[in-house]
Amino acid sequence: MASSYRGVKNRIAFDRGELLSKLVTPSNVMDRLAERYADPHGELNRWVDELRVTTGESIPYFDPRAGSDGAKVLMLLQDPSDAADGESGLISLHNNDQTAHHVHQLCEETGLRYADYIP
Template structure:
């Protein structure tokens, strides 16, 4: 995990973004992750007090955060049998977008500015096999990233796990679950002794 969070500390300095760029979750797969789940941008529950925000959350991107989207990710991951130590959660845009009162959607300019930083993260993940962009914004951002950098990974796109998204699309939850099961199938290996 240390290389990833050292990278966050460096990015905070380079961008002068403070705590609006959250840390990676030390309970996740870190640099050993075989799968990367990408959402759009950090929510208020994942950021600290940077960019004019008062501390509202954990300061890390985690399925253990106290918000409904994280809870949905946690439940779906558990139901799919996807061990957290094999995966990592992050965002197309790594910094909080919006004001202290309201989150903003990532625009094309945000995604373009963030692409080199996503490339830096992916370069720290030597075992990465599968990327799962979750939701239309993350999928558009990932498609732009792939067009520019052509990473040698498999893409499994699915819906955003927000409560609103799941409520408005009854087929979304089963589709996310199928995607997570496929990620588990592709990336989780037994480390048994072959003898």
């Protein structure tokens, strides 16, 4: 079992088949990025495209599966991890990093659903 976790930092997302990592689960990343322009996050992610062109910066997209209309919480973190920037291209609870794992764990413990907040 331990070998199946090689390179995995967010075991909760991995165990649920939701891990976003170009290295560990590339098809998950491709599928999620394909959803990035769907409503209701489409407008935000088109704005990200404009920012990328204007600034030349690598800016992660909003996760299309995170909360949106009716979200109760806006979760602000200091800056995107390498997982958000290079491994998935998304700000997501399902990224392959310790922060995503810990936030995922806290949300489960408090009952905060992913649909109820937007990172």
